Amino acid sequence: MKTKYIDLIEQTYDFPQEEFQLKDNKLEFHGIDLYDMVQRYGTPLKFTYLPKISKNIQRAKEWFGSAMKKHGYKGTYHYCYCTKSSHFEHVLNEALKNDIHIETSSAFDINIVEQLKKNGKISKNTYVICNGFKRDQYVQNIARLINEGHKNCIPIIDNYEEIELLSEAIDGKFKVGIRIASEEEPKFEFYTSRLGIGYKNIVPFYNQSIKNNDQVELKMLHFFINTGIRDTAYYWNELLKCLKVYISLKKVCPTLDSLNIGGGFPIKNSLAFEYDYEYMVDEIIHQIKQACDEAEVDVPHIFTEFGSFTVGESGGTIYEVLYQKQQNDREKWNMINSSFITTMPDSWAISKRFITLAINRWNEEYERVLLGGLTCDSDDYYNSEQHMNAIYMPKYKKDKPLYIGFFNTGAYQETIGGFGGLQHCLIPHPKHILIQEDEHGNLKSSVFAEQQTAEEFLSILGYGPKKDKNGQLDHKKLLVSSKN
Structure with a gap:
């Protein structure tokens, strides 16, 4: 009987696909070992795979060039x-x-x-x-x-x-x-x-x-x-x-x-x-x-x-399942370590759907789940996918971490979500990684932005150190505030 997560994916879709492959029961995206990236940088994690941008531009140019010639x-x-x-x-x-x-x-x-x-x-x-x-x-x-x-x-x-x-x-x-x-x-x-x-x-x-x-x-x-x-x-x-x-x-x-x-x-x-x-x-x-x-x-x-065609398929977001809540006899909530409202606002605002796949544990049994975010907002959830209007993930096990990836999230999500600013319920914006090719065609990754800190939020809200027009800390105002 086929009850493993990999069985579900293979019998539901044509898999593997151009950008998605499996290696040692872990998901790869354009040859990138996502599980290894999670181990290096932690979660929640956003990443941008820059070569995909150039590839899509060149594809479009070829289509129009061929049609015009024809x-x-x-x-x-x-x-x-x-x-x-x-x-x-x-x-x-x-x-x-x-x-x-x-x-x-x-x-x-x-x-x-x-x-x-x-x-x-x-x-x-x-x-x-x-x-x-x-x-x-x-x-x-x-x-x-x-x-x-x-x-x-x-x-x-x-x-x-x-x-x-x-x-x-x-x-x-x-x-x-x-x-x-x-x-x-x-x-x-x-x-x-x-x-x-x-x-x-x-x-x-x-x-x-x-x-x-x-x-x-x-x-x-x-x-x-x-x-x-x-x-x-x-x-x-x-x-x-x-x-x-x-x-x-x-x-x-x-x-x-x-x-x-x-x-x-x-x-x-x-x-x-x-x-x-x-x-x-x-x-x-x-x-x-x-x-x-x-x-x-x-x-x-x-x-x-x-716009979206240029940059959308270059982006991805990875979360860890922190805990599972059994709310009734049918609904199991996998709670992620971030918020859908803040990190993927289109999923909340216009019910946009993204490719959703487990990063690891593909060779284990799966279950039907709902995915919930960390905010106290009832709308902070992601609850449907293309296969049978539900999300299926490897079974939650407290002693075995489960990571979930959302793909093709590269367009609009950062700006609509207010990158670098306040986030709903003060959930910090995730660490953001850039993946690009060097002059020899080898992939390299670097940190574009660290996860937001409490100090950054407090500063925006007026509680923390003030900055002048040049972005420097205003020590005079700090001194006055401390005396008061």
């Missing part, structure tokens, strides 16, 4: 990384090794761009696509970047006032794009995205505000679908509507030459995940070329903005 597509392809997915320097440094461009969302993104330019990571030829609702600081930062000579900075107009705001702040001519306010999926709570300008208003807006404005050159139409690029009737219908707008706009605006198909590729959230990336790219290129050929207009250059 269909005789005369436009070019530009891969942009959405910085909001993960702003960390190590992520940007890895991504920028692959000759890519950047998409920004808010004012401080421009400061990051300027720092990257200063460090020689990007050049004046790098496209900086500026999305988001723009007010004061964001407008001023965009203007500063363009005024200092970065002509490939393209602000995407999100509302009617932005043209005027940008024109006042920017010296001389500048390029812009217009974002389409796409219609949301039928099950959504509202019909039309709050972002961008409605389909029917694009051409009138161009004629009224851009056509006779010698300072502004329209270069790009931006099309974003919140659900991402998926093989659904909804997606293809919205893409065709977008192409009709592009063609209508192109006929009255000769400078328009680029189409940004924002809305990223999905990433693997289960060992049973299936998605034909190559087919989707091929069909997108085919649809765009066919529509433009029929309308007798030149095909646009293609821009994509991939």
Whole structure:
């Protein structure tokens, strides 16, 4: 009778897989001995496997390159990384090794761009696509970047006032794009995205505000679908509507030459995940070329903005099961040594699911469990997986540590969770490890951030030592406080 954890995985999925293998009944991720990493660094533990970022970028470039060659597509392809997915320097440094461009969302993104330019990571030829609702600081930062000579900075107009705001702040001519306010999926709570300008208003807006404005050159139409690029009737219908707008706009605006198909590729959230990336790219290129050929207009250059696809599959989080609570005759709670709310907020906020696997003890019997976090919040749990709507793990044994890994958690979780700041119930942010290749292709790991300490929390809350504007301890204030 097959009752071991490895039996469950092998009969439920096609296993092993490209990134997951088993060695000595312990899980490996891209050849990394996770159990050994746990023994070296402890848990809870977050890690980023940087080579995966470059690999996914190159995969996308190959798909678009092949599709364009197959269909005789005369436009070019530009891969942009959405910085909001993960702003960390190590992520940007890895991504920028692959000759890519950047998409920004808010004012401080421009400061990051300027720092990257200063460090020689990007050049004046790098496209900086500026999305988001723009007010004061964001407008001023965009203007500063363009005024200092970065002509490939393209602000995407999100509302009617932005043209005027940008024109006042920017010296001389500048390029812009217009974002389409796409219609949301039928099950959504509202019909039309709050972002961008409605389909029917694009051409009138161009004629009224851009056509006779010698300072502004329209270069790009931006099309974003919140659900991402998926093989659904909804997606293809919205893409065709977008192409009709592009063609209508192109006929009255000769400078328009680029189409940004924002809305990223999905990433693997289960060992049973299936998605034909190559087919989707091929069909997108085919649809765009066919529509433009029929309308007798030149095909646009293609821009994509991939955030989660770029960085999501590089991340992982590992916990230890501290204790098991039998709450009734059916529910066993495995309590982890951290919090789902703080370390994987998407699992709590939008019920997002990640690949969940035991790190060790694969050759032992399994049981059905619920996973609970350390906070006193009833919502701090993770209770479903792809196989039979439950989580199965090797049986809890007090004298045999059990470690659990959540994979492909690299996008958004740190920023949404408030990296380096306060955490719910003051549960500390885990230690964070970077894994990268050296010049010889060998993997090496290093500590990016230690687990938060009580002193750091107390300082943020106002109890501990105060720091001045340079981040240094203010000894005068410390002295006054001690006397009081």
